[in-house]
Amino acid sequence: MNPLASAADRLGEHLERRGLGQWEAYASRNRVVTVRIATSRVLEVKELVLEGHSARAIQYPPAGRGKGAVVGFASGDGLSSLGETARGAAETARRGDPDPHFHSLPRPRKFAPLPGGWDPRVAHMGLEEAADMGHRALEAAREADPHLDVSGSLHFISEEMAVQNSLGVDAADRTTAVLASITVERETSTGEPGASAMATRGSRGLRGFDPAGAAREAAGSIGEKGPRARVESGPWDVILSPRAMAELLEQELSPGVNAQNLDYGLSYLGGKWGRRVASPRFTLSDDGRHPTGIASKSVDDEGVPTGRTTLIERGVFRRAISDTYYAHKMRSVGQRRPGRRSGLTAAGVRATGNGFRFGAIPGRSHASLPGPNATNLVVEPGDRDSEEVIGETRRGIYIGRLWYTYLVNPVVGEFSTTNRGETYLIRNGRPAGPIPPSSLRINDNILRLLRNIAALSRDTGQSVIWAGISSCISPTVKFHGVRVLAYR
Amino acid sequence: MDVDRLRPLLDPGLQGGARYLDLRLEEGASHSVSGEDGRLRDASTSRTRGVGVRALAGGGWGFAAATLSPRGDPRAAVGGAVERAVRMARANTGPPVELAPARPREDRVETPVQRDPADWGLEERIRICRETSRAIRETPGVTKGYATLVTERWEKAFLSTEGACITQKRVFTAGLLGGVARVRGNSEWYHHVEGGYAGLERIEGLFTEAGAREVGRTAATIAGARAAPTRRLPVVLDPDFVALLVHEIVGHPVEADRVLGREAAWAGRTWWGDRVGERLVSPHLTIVSDATLGQGHVGSYPYDDEGVAPRRVVHIEGGVLRDFLHSRETAALYDTEPNGAVRATGYAFAPLIRMTNTYATPGEWTREEMMEDIREGVYLEGNKVPSIDSRRYNFQISAFQAHEIRNGEIGKPLRGASLRGNTPEFLSSIDAVGRDLRIVGIIFPACGKGDPMQSMYVGNGGPHLRGVGQVTGPK
Numbered sequence: 001m002n003p004l005a006s007a008a009d010r011l012g013e014h015l016e017r018r019g020l021g022q023w024e025a026y027a028s029r030n031r032v033v034t035v036r037i038a039t040s041r042v043l044e045v046k047e048l049v050l051e052g053h054s055a056r057a058i059q060y061p062p063a064g065r066g067k068g069a070v071v072g073f074a075s076g077d078g079l080s081s082l083g084e085t086a087r088g089a090a091e092t093a094r095r096g097d098p099d100p101h102f103h104s105l106p107r108p109r110k111f112a113p114l115p116g117g118w119d120p121r122v123a124h125m126g127l128e129e130a131a132d133m134g135h136r137a138l139e140a141a142r143e144a145d146p147h148l149d150v151s152g153s154l155h156f157i158s159e160e161m162a163v164q165n166s167l168g169v170d171a172a173d174r175t176t177a178v179l180a181s182i183t184v185e186r187e188t189s190t191g192e193p194g195a196s197a198m199a200t201r202g203s204r205g206l207r208g209f210d211p212a213g214a215a216r217e218a219a220g221s222i223g224e225k226g227p228r229a230r231v232e233s234g235p236w237d238v239i240l241s242p243r244a245m246a247e248l249l250e251q252e253l254s255p256g257v258n259a260q261n262l263d264y265g266l267s268y269l270g271g272k273w274g275r276r277v278a279s280p281r282f283t284l285s286d287d288g289r290h291p292t293g294i295a296s297k298s299v300d301d302e303g304v305p306t307g308r309t310t311l312i313e314r315g316v317f318r319r320a321i322s323d324t325y326y327a328h329k330m331r332s333v334g335q336r337r338p339g340r341r342s343g344l345t346a347a348g349v350r351a352t353g354n355g356f357r358f359g360a361i362p363g364r365s366h367a368s369l370p371g372p373n374a375t376n377l378v379v380e381p382g383d384r385d386s387e388e389v390i391g392e393t394r395r396g397i398y399i400g401r402l403w404y405t406y407l408v409n410p411v412v413g414e415f416s417t418t419n420r421g422e423t424y425l426i427r428n429g430r431p432a433g434p435i436p437p438s439s440l441r442i443n444d445n446i447l448r449l450l451r452n453i454a455a456l457s458r459d460t461g462q463s464v465i466w467a468g469i470s471s472c473i474s475p476t477v478k479f480h481g482v483r484v485l486a487y488r
Numbered sequence: 489m490d491v492d493r494l495r496p497l498l499d500p501g502l503q504g505g506a507r508y509l510d511l512r513l514e515e516g517a518s519h520s521v522s523g524e525d526g527r528l529r530d531a532s533t534s535r536t537r538g539v540g541v542r543a544l545a546g547g548g549w550g551f552a553a554a555t556l557s558p559r560g561d562p563r564a565a566v567g568g569a570v571e572r573a574v575r576m577a578r579a580n581t582g583p584p585v586e587l588a589p590a591r592p593r594e595d596r597v598e599t600p601v602q603r604d605p606a607d608w609g610l611e612e613r614i615r616i617c618r619e620t621s622r623a624i625r626e627t628p629g630v631t632k633g634y635a636t637l638v639t640e641r642w643e644k645a646f647l648s649t650e651g652a653c654i655t656q657k658r659v660f661t662a663g664l665l666g667g668v669a670r671v672r673g674n675s676e677w678y679h680h681v682e683g684g685y686a687g688l689e690r691i692e693g694l695f696t697e698a699g700a701r702e703v704g705r706t707a708a709t710i711a712g713a714r715a716a717p718t719r720r721l722p723v724v725l726d727p728d729f730v731a732l733l734v735h736e737i738v739g740h741p742v743e744a745d746r747v748l749g750r751e752a753a754w755a756g757r758t759w760w761g762d763r764v765g766e767r768l769v770s771p772h773l774t775i776v777s778d779a780t781l782g783q784g785h786v787g788s789y790p791y792d793d794e795g796v797a798p799r800r801v802v803h804i805e806g807g808v809l810r811d812f813l814h815s816r817e818t819a820a821l822y823d824t825e826p827n828g829a830v831r832a833t834g835y836a837f838a839p840l841i842r843m844t845n846t847y848a849t850p851g852e853w854t855r856e857e858m859m860e861d862i863r864e865g866v867y868l869e870g871n872k873v874p875s876i877d878s879r880r881y882n883f884q885i886s887a888f889q890a891h892e893i894r895n896g897e898i899g900k901p902l903r904g905a906s907l908r909g910n911t912p913e914f915l916s917s918i919d920a921v922g923r924d925l926r927i928v929g930i931i932f933p934a935c936g937k938g939d940p941m942q943s944m945y946v947g948n949g950g951p952h953l954r955g956v957g958q959v960t961g962p963k
Contacts, residue, residue: 032940034939034940036939037753038749038750038751038752038753039748039749039750039752041547041548041580041582042547042548042579042580042581042582043548043549043580043582043750044548044549044550044551044576044580044838045548045549045550045551045576045577045579045580046549046550046551046552046553046576046838047551047552047553047572047573047576048553048836048837048940049552049553049554049555049836050538050553050555050836051555052555070528071530071531072531072532073530073531073532073533074532074533074534075532075533075534075535076534076535076536076558077535077536077537077538077555077556077558078537078555078556078557078558079557080557080558080559080560081535081557081558081559084535084558085535088533091610092531092532092533092610095610095611095614096528096531096614097527097528097614097618098527099527099528099529100527127550127572127575127576127579128575128579131576131579131580132579135581149749149752151749151750151752151753152753153753153939155940181753182753183752183753183754185752198753264632264634264668264677265631265632265668265670265675265677266668266677270675360833360834360836360837360942360943361836361837361940362940367534367536369530369532403756403877403878404874404875404876404877404878405875406873406874406875407873408872408873408875408884408886408906409676409872409873409886409904409962410677411668411675411676411677412675412904412962412963414904414962414963415875416875416884416906416908417875418875418876418877418878418882420756420877420878437877437878437879438756438877438878438879438881438882441875441877441882441884441908443884443906443908443960443963444963445963448963466754466939466941467936467940467941483963485908487881487882487910
């Protein structure tokens with residue numbers, strides 16, 4: 001038995017002795033080796049490690065004394081002092097008052113381990129080997145153009161977990177991921193923003209992982225030094241690359257389809273179950289078992305098997321991303337008041353295998369309660385090449401990378417973002433001059449954008465944004481009439 | 489915390505010729521209770537213990553962390569982390585990193601606490617969150633009321649090969665009251681946060697029934713208000729809005745690592761670069777960072793994570809760019825003294841340059857005097873969500889609530905208001921600075937920076953400010 005499963009087993013024994021209604025024992029371990037490049041040098045190499053355990057203790061009220069249950073939670077770093085954690089969770093469960101919407105921990109369900117999800121070479125990545133890959137990526141960019149400023153990082157992530165509960169769930173999962181992102185910039189002599197380009201690589205294992213290739217790609221795509229295009233503020237056809245789409249997916253779409261936000265009334269999709277919210281061209285899924293998805297996992301942090309959930313189907317809002325708690329809560333509330341307020345309905349929610357615990361460092365975290373979180377967000381591709389999407393545009397703006405894309409008002413879907421790089425004007429289907437980074441702001445409504453999708457490419461790309469927890473797989477997407485503000 | 493046993497592990501002669509080593513040994517516990525609509529949502533306790541080690545051995549930094557078991561001898565795990573940190577540092581081939589001198593301190597410090605968090609037991613915390621979330625929920629128009637109470641107690645030891653040996657015992661308390669309201673088909677949310685390095689005295693005023701009802705009323709007022717206009721107008725900003733404005737368009741750009749391009753991959757650079765000594769914004773504006781402001785504030789601390797005692801740093805003085813936040817490494821590059829601005833989220837992270845209490849200093853105006861001259865304008869209150877470009881040049885920051893200003897008086901409430909503009913233009917338009925001052929905790933959510941991203945509590949704020957900007961209504 002691996003150390004995490006053993007810790008969950010022993011923690012379960014402690015919890016079992018406390019006479020609880022239900023219990024859950026959880027343990028996780030993450031290791032992240034990071035090579036950080038800045039100002040064209042390897043600035044630091046670091047290894048982050050976090051290991052620990054946690055317990056959920058469930059106490060049901062005596063018959064006739066209320067619905068629901070009290071949930072107590074405690075966690076501790078390391079895999080010892082398990083009795084102290086069990087006692088902490090149980091004491092909390094005894095002293096609280098019942099949450100009427102808590103129904104049960106999940107029951108055991110069969111799941112197949114995800115093929116190819118664990119690469120031992122990543123898990124045991126040598127520190128010097130990681131640093132060497134960083135140096136080679138840096139050299140590749142400098143060989144392409146020694147005048148570029150090179151920055152970025154390589155991450156080698158391994159995450160392991162084990163979860164057991166009193167209903168018979170006994171699951172373990174382990175996954176690895178490798179990410180490389182290389183940014184190259186060319187500053188102007190006047191201090192104005194210069195050109196900027198980024199290329200990334202990501203996969204679950206080291207096979208084919210090529211940070212130096214990312215560096216060469218970034219250096220090759222920074223663009224010509226030609227005269228800059230000037231654009232005016234106003235409505236524009238905007239084409240977003242898969243990487244720019246990842247910002248919209250992680251920061252705008254993912255919060256909108258999150259069951260907790262829907263329950264709180266903090267989603268612009270509240271009250272819109274079964275209604276058209278996007279162009280019929282647009283289908284969005286969460287796919288926890290995507291064959292090449294960087295965030296694919298066998299099982300969530302409650303022991304529920306992951307799977308594919310269609311969230312928006314041909315423009316119609318179908319389902320939310322949910323853990324066990326919100327699946328039950330939204331079903332039961334929906335049955336009581338169907339269609340009202342946040343539009344809670346029995347049809348919209350089920351446990352989708354998205355009950356994850358994410359914490360301080362990348363990967364699963366024992367110190368957090370599970371909550372609804374996305375895995376791989378997948379946009380269904382279109383029917384033409386991305387070059388055709390650009391070529392069919394008479395007047396538009398292509399943006400390769402967005403930055404600081406936040407929902408200014410999540411309740412209505414208003415968002416604001418800026419162009420970070422790889423931006424150019426399109427005139428009569430052809431590039432017509434670079435547009436400087438940080439010179440455009442899009443201030444619009446995500447529902448308006450989704451309704452105004454004009455085209456999607458058949459080719460797709462996969463990206464993980466800064467501090468993102470999901471992987472986003474998207475085609476290049478063209479939107480009509482986006483509100484663009486141009487800064488001088 | 490027995491640190492003496494760890495000192496021999498920092499002998500550089502034993503560590504493959506490392507030029508410098510430091511370690512942070514941290515242990516602590518946090519408690520969190522959340523209430524929702526008058527009932528307990530969840531209650532949790534967390535214990536942490538671990539070590540983070542930095543090394544300079546080759547041409548750059550190496551950092552390694554290890555989780556430690558709650559009891560027992562940590563020397564083997566710490567020794568392993570030291571060995572790995574040195575190996576990683578030696579894998580760097582660039583020019584050696586130099587550190588500005590800092591007097592190695594030996595000290596033991598403790599947060600002064602008037603009311604120990606233990607005074608509120610679990611039942612009391614549950615009762616407080618239950619009752620305040622219920623009071624919010626019972627306000628007409630409110631569809632969700634929530635309350636969160638967090639307390640942390642931790643101890644941190646810092647040791648370095650230069651002889652520093654500092655232990656800090658600190659207590660942190662924070663609370664949040666929030667509500668979602670729906671009025672005439674419009675939904676809006678509002679929350680209020682208090683917190684800092686202090687005991688319960690820092691937050692007990694927040695968790696009152698009257699305070700909770702005020703949060704509920706505010707949420708309902710915003711939801712029932714008419715949409716803010718989209719126009720260029722005179723604006724008066726309250727200290728909570730100023731907090732996020734200063735955070736995003738001054739606080740981040742004065743981090744020396746950012747100025748040097750070391751955050752270029754993700755967070756970006758600064759529009760002002762190295763233009764120290766130039767007048768860049770309004771002569772009425774002075775903006776400082778001050779971790780010595782008082783231990784009750786979120787960005788106050790006796791020593792940073794390099795063992796440096798922080799000092800007050802003037803970033804903008806009468807509109808002129810003066811000084812940046814520094815680590816020992818960036819201070820050496822600028823040939824200046826470090827100012828104690830380096831912190832890590834926890835033992836598992838390598839420390840970074842972070843804001844402390846970064847704020848605009850007070851002037852002489854009252855809020856009423858600022859509004860007297862305004863025939864038509866907007867009063868922006870509370871901070872909601874920012875979006876800033878990577879050079880911190882153009883920005884959009886939304887306010888939780890707003891009111892129109894008509895003929896010098898506060899008028900009707902407005903919803904969905906943002907302020908949009910570019911940094912030099914808006915900051916140059918500031919023509920009146922209030923005599924008040926409020927430092928706000930950036931806690932829920934905390935400030936994100938670094939790669940991998942670290943969340944950090946920082947303090948930001950200032951007085952009321954008056955300027956002219958592009959107000960933007962809901963889209």
